[in-house]
Amino acid sequence: MRSLRRTIQKSVVRQGLAVAVATSAYGISFGALSVASGLDVWQTCVLSLVMFTGGSQFAFVGVIAAGGLAAAPAAIASAGLLGVRNAAYAMRMSPVIGPGRVRRSLATPFTIDESVAVSLAQSTAAARRTGFWVTGIAIWIGWNVTTLAGALLGDVLGDPRAWGLDAAAAAAFLALLWPRLRGRQPLAVAVGAAAVAGLLTPWVMPGIPVIAAAGVAVALGWFDPRPRTTPDDDEKGMP
Template identity: 50%
Template sequence: MSERISSIPHTEDTPVDVPADTPPDVPAEARADAAGPPSPGGDRAVVRDALGVGVAVGLSGFAFGVTSAAAGLGLAQTCALSLLVFTGASQFALVGALAAGGSPLTAAAGAFFLGVRNAFYGLRLSTLLRLPRAVRPVAAQLVIDESSLVALAQRDRRSARIGFTVTGVTLYLLWNLTTLFGALGAAAIGDTGAWGLDAAGPAVFLALLAPMLRTAEERVTAGLAVLLGLGLLPVLPAGVPVLVAALAAPLVLLARGRRAGEEAR
């Protein structure tokens, strides 16, 4: 799911099930192995934080339902996207490109590239959570930004599993429910453009993305992507400028590498 939150704070009043001599910079996987007996109070804090994230972000599914209906997708198509894709940024990118007149191929390509990051989350979580094989296919559907960040913010494997599961399940249920309500509401009011609801998707997307831009390098990358996307919008088919804007990241990385090389000399 989107790019929906920037960070998950550790709970200060939560007992930590890690030996006192464990260095704070030890990776999450190593801290999970070093954890002591579970703490009921710690479990409650993890559940509370995970529910907070799940509910807060899950409500934005309403905006997706409205945006999808405004793009011309039917109720069944909109709900199928949330049920099967379940990653907010990719869903918004897909319906946004379709609404702008882009071809289904370019719209799907943009959504795919945004969703690839979840595969990298899965690689990290597989070593941290170590879930039984039987539940891994189900857990894979819940690997999104929020569930990954909540899990990685914990101090032991038990808490990581609880945080991942509660966040993922809460978000999945609420996101799909609010998607349904949003699509039904958009169908009931008719022309969403007349109400200004066609701008709901981009507005929510920007609101979710902005808190994640914490460093100057990230802000430069985002700014360059915006310039590429908007600058090429009049000359390229709808949906293609989004794909070209993805070049902002390697360009910034290339510039950083050259600068580091010059400083080393």
């Protein structure tokens, strides 16, 4: 059993690091776009250090690029709307992280799309904890390093989209999501959430489509006929 657990843990670490590499590449795109929008290198780096949620950061610099510093209130509002999803992630990850104010405070900055996805893709409580911490910390380090690189090399790189860097994080997230789309319930959630987000995107401000898609997932989740399980239940059932 110990050998099996070590094998599972190593697999989780590899998954987390692989996602971190793909997501960190996306940081180059953010650094370059942020400087192009009018922020300097230090402002760009502080955004990644403190805000550290890719969607919110891109929304912020996108609004700044369109309206200048005068659009800062709208930029903050857009970033805040996208950041609301992290609060939902925190509630879902609470049993995985475990009790204790210190532990939960330390987990707060690392509660992002990728760390939650890697964690919830695992089948045992220990693997979920490992997936969360490895992915979150690795991405935080990589994201900040590549943000600095992108900010410094923005003029040399040109348009980051020409390199496909704007799709790196989305591709990594899709790779994590795809194996979980088994059965009617996950497919219904994925299709419904994607449809709502796609329909709203051209018409509403950034952040609202993400929240609406999450609402669809929550609504459909109430009708899930499968029995509820907890991380402890999963671990007890492990051979």
